Amino acid sequence: MTLPDILHFALVTLHFALLSQTFQKTNQMSFQIDCPNCGCRPVWEYHYSGPSRKRPEGAATERQWAEYLYNRPNIAGEQTEWWYHRSACKLWFLVRRDTRTNLVLETRRFDEAVVPEKSEGAVQSAE
Amino acid sequence: MIPQQVDSKIPPPATIEFEFDGHRVRAESGQSVAGALHAAGEHIVSRSFKYHRPRGLLCMSGRCPNCICTVDGTPNVRICTQAAKPGMIVKSQNAWPSVKFDLLRIFDKLHHFMPVGFYYKRMYKPRWMWPVWEKFIRRIAGLGTINREHGAEGVYDKQNLFTDVAVIGGGVAGLNAALAAAEAGVSVTLIDEQRELGGHLRHDPELAELSRMAAPGRSAFADSPSRTAEGGHPTVGDLIRRVSEHPAITVISSAGVFGCYEGNYLGIQQGQRMIRLRAAQVIVATGCWERPLVFENNDLPGVMLASGVQRLLHLDHCQFPGEAVVVTDNAQGYRVAKQLKAAGTRITAIVDVRDNPPETAEGIPIHQGSQLLGVFHPADSRPEFEGIRVYRGHTVVSARGTRHVGGVVIAPLSGHPRQTLSCRWIVQAVGFTPANSLLYQNGCKLRYDESVDQAIVIQHAPAMYSAGAVNALHDPRDAVLDGQRAGLAAAAALRPQDVELAQRIGQIGLIGRTSPIEREAVASAHYVSPSGAKKKFVCLCEDVTEKDICDAIDEGYSNIETLKRYSTVSMGPCQGKMCQSASIAICARHNGQSIAETGVTTARPPEQPLPLGVLAGRALHFSLVRRTPMHAWHEKAGAKMGDAGNWKRPQVYSSVAQEYEAVRQRVGVIDVSTLGKIDLRGADVVKFLEFIYPNRFANLKVGRVRYGVICDDAGILLDDGTIARLGDERFFLTTTTGNADAIDSWFRWWLAGRPEWDVRMTNVSGSYAAMNLAGPRSREVLKKLTDADLSSDAMPYLAASECTIAGVSAIVLRIGFVGELGYEIHVPSQFGLHVWEAIMEAGREFSIAPFGLEAQRVLRLEKKHLLPGIDTDALSNPLEADLPWIVKLDKEDFIGKESLARAQQRGDRNKLIGFRLSESVIPDLASLVLCDGKLGGRITSCGYSPAVGGTIGLAWVPANLARNGQTIQVQVNGRLIPAVVQDEPFYDPSGSKLKS
C-alpha cells in the first residue's frame, strides 16, 4: 500500500523557499557589472563589499568608530560601493549602483577621475 | 482538400509495450504515454488532490494536473509529454488502492465537511488535535511519493549559455522571429517546451495551412529565398527545417523557461539539466493555452480541451469512439468538430455560447480570421457537417456520468430550459489564456483589454519583445508577421547601424488583426456556465470549486491575491494555467468589478514546478579541485586524503602515533603547499605591513621571519602567518590554507585605497610548493641537500634565507609550528615533487616519515599554537586569544588599533587557555565548560597528547578562570570532568628544542 505523502507540500514550499532563497541570494542576482579590466561579466564573479565609507581619523570619537564598524547606511537609491572581481582579475573597484533597480550607473578604479560631480567620490580610509 | 500532415517525420508505426498500474499497454512508437492509454481505453489516469475524483486527459500539452503519474520511479511526471518507451513502468498517484477504484473517493461525499479553508477553521480545536490531523492529512494528501532509496536517476547538471537573441516558444511566431533575427545576422537561441517545434500548427492542419497565407508583400522575407515558388510562405515543415538547419540558430527543445531575471537572464529546465541563458534580447512568443469552461462535473474523464483532442488526433493518431458534444465560442470549436467527424466521431451537437455567432441568411460562416472555412447550417447537408445541430446562445450546464462522461446537460445562458444529450466526449473550445508570466516577471506592463479578452503589453521591459498569441494575435497569418517584426526589431537593436534592417521592419509595418476577435463582449458566461451546482471545478489542481471561491470572497477574501492564498486556487502544480482566467472572472463577477479592475496575481518564478535537483544539483564539473605538486606521491604512499577547501591534503599516512613519534624522535616532513603565499615588494611595504598587522615590522631585519596575526578594524583576529624579509624592499608572507583567498583580497582592498603607496603585491600561492621538514634530525637531512650553512649561528631560529636545496633555488624559513627544529622550504611548484623525493631519499638513513594533518594537529596542540577560525571565531581578539604580546598599541595606526585599545582598557572578558583533562576521554569539539554549574565556555581543540600522556586541549573560558592551575569543569557525555588550566605549552615549554 503506497499512500502518497508530501509532494503538495513540497511544491508550495518549493515555491516559497526557492523564491526567497535561491533566487534572491546575492550570488544569484543576474545583473552584470563592467569590470574596469575585464569588461562586462555576470555578477557572481564578483564579491560585494558594501558601500564606500570613510574610515574615522585617528582622533575620532568612540561613537564615530562604532558608527563605522557596526552600522550600514542601507540606502534606497544611488550609492557608491566596493566590488571585487574575485573570480577573475582580482581588482577592487567602485560601482555606482541604484540599489532599487540594480542599475549599474558607473564603474571605475579608485584612482580614476570621478565622472559625474554627483558621486561624492569614494573613500575608504583616512591616510 | 485535407492539408497534408505537419509532421512529416512520423516513423512507421512499430508497437512497443509498457506497464500502467500493473498491466500491459501497447503503444505505437512515437506515441505519448497518454496517447497510448487513451487508445487502450484507459481514461482514468489520476485522482484529484482533495476529493479523489477520477480525472482523465485534458490538455495533452503538459499544462494541467490531470495526467500526473509516477514514471520509472520519478513522481509527478506528465505523461502526455512523455514518449512511450518499451518497458516503462507508469504508476498512477494519489489513489488507493488504484485509480480505477479509489476508496478515498469517500472524501468526495464528505465535501460538506471540507469547505474552503476548512483546515484553518476546524482542525485546530482542541489544540492537540491539530498534530493528529496534520499527520493524517499529510498521509492522504499530496502528490506522488519520492523514491528515497535511489532518488531520481542520473545526474543533475548545469549549463551556462549566451546568445544575441533568445526566442521563447517554437510556434509560428517564435519560428518566424528566430528566422528573421538569424537572417539579419545575429545569433539566436530558440527554446521550446514541446518535443517538436511547431506549436499549435503541429496539431491543427488547417491553421498550418493558413499560416502560409500571411500577406506576402509585407513579409520580412519578401525577397529572400524563404518564400516558396508559389509565392506563399513556406509550409510549417519547411519553416521548421530551415530553423533547425540555420547555422546561427540553436534550438533547445523539451525545455521550459521557468524564470526570466534581471538582465534578460533566463532559467531553463531541460530534463535534469538547468540551463542559464544570458540573452542580449528576449522575444517572448510563448503563445497561449486553451482554458476550460466551469460547469458541473467539468472534471469528469471525457471532458477535454479542443486542443487536447487535436493533439490526440493528429500527434498520437488516436480516435474518439462514440458521440461528442462541442462547446465553443469561436472558430476553433467548429474546426475541431470537423476534424473529429473526419476521424469517425459522431458530433451530437455544437453548443455555441454566442447568442449571435457571425451569421448570414444562409447559415453560420465558419471563419478562421478573414478566411472563410465554410458556411454552416444547422441542418447542413454538406458531408463534413451533416447531422450536426448547433445550439446558439447555449452552454453546457453539467456533465453526466460517474467514471466517464455519459451525457451532457445543456441550457440557454439563462439556465433554463435544460435538456440532456447523450455523448461520451465533451470538447471545450472557449478561448485562450496567454502565456505571459515571463513578461510580467521581467517587468513588462500589461493591461487587460476587453476587446481581445486578454492582457496585452502596454510597455515592454528593456530589450524584451513579445510576438504572436501573447499579443492577442491568434490568427497564424498575423503571428507570422508579428514574429518577423519582433525578430527584426531584436536584431536591429543589436545592429543600430543597419539601415536595411530598419527598412524591412518598415515594410512589415503595423501588425493589424486580419480578422476581428470573433466573440461578443466578454461575459462571464464564457468562463462559467450558469447553475448553482456545487461540483463546478475552477481549480483542478487543488479541487477548488466556484462555490469555494464565492464563499471565500464572502468571508472577506475579495482581493485576488488574498483569495488565492486562502482558497489555494491557482496554487497547484499547473500554477494557475488552467484556473487563472476563470478564477479572475468569478472574482470579478462576485465583486461586481470588471476583469481589468480585478487584476492578476503576481507572476513569480518558477513558471512551472521544477524538480528540486535541477535547482540544487551541484555542478560538479564547475567545482574546482586543487592538488599539490606532490599529490601523486601521497597517493602512492597510501595517504588518506581529505578536503581542505578546494585542496586535497594527506590526513594520515601510517598512523598518527607513528608519525608523531617520527617528528618528535627523528624527522618528519609534511606537504604545506596549500599555504597562501604573497610576495610584496616596494619602498612602502614596511609602512603597509605596519598598518596591516598589529605587530611591528619596521625593525624586522633582512634574513629574519616573524609570526604575525591580522585583525580587522573591530580588532577581531582574522588570520595568522609568517612574514619573512628577504630584502630591504622585499617580503615573503604566508597565510593559512583556508584564508589564502580572503587575505589576498584583504590586502588588495587596503592597497586599492592607497594607490600612492609603492607596494607591489603578487599572490604566489600556486607558484610555490612548500614542505615543512621537522624533527631533531632535520638539520642533518637538509645538510645533505644544500651547501648553505645551516648551523644555529648562521641560521638560527626565525631565520629566513634563500638558498639552493637539491639543486633548486628555495626560500627556507626556520620556524617551528610543530615545536621541533624545523625548516619550511618553499620551492617553485614544478620542482616540488623533486625536492620532496630528494628529502625522502636523504632522510632515509634517519628513518624519515611523511606526516599528515592529523599528526600535525596533535603536535601543534602540544605547543598551544592556535588555528584561526578553529580556536578563534568572529568575537576573538588577539588579546583574549592569548597573544597580547603581539599587539603594539604604541604604533601610530594599524587596522584594529582603536578597537584593541578599547578592549585592553576594558580588560579581558574571556580567554583562550590550554587545559589538561583529569581523565583520558577525548571530549567532542565544542564541549561545554561549566563554571558554578553555569555555561562558561567551550572547547575548541583537544586530543590525546603522547608528551603529557593524557588529554589536552584549548578552550575559551571566562577571564577569571584563566589562571594557571585553576580547575575547570568540562562536560563530556553529560558528566563533568575536571581539567586544569595550564599557561605553559605542554611540550618543550622553554622552546629549547625549537631553537636547538
Ligand code: FES
Ligand atoms: S493532459 Fe497531460 S498535462 Fe494536461
Ligand code: FES
Ligand atoms: S488548476 Fe492548476 S492551479 Fe488551479
Ligand SMILES: [Zn+2]
Ligand atoms: Zn576583472
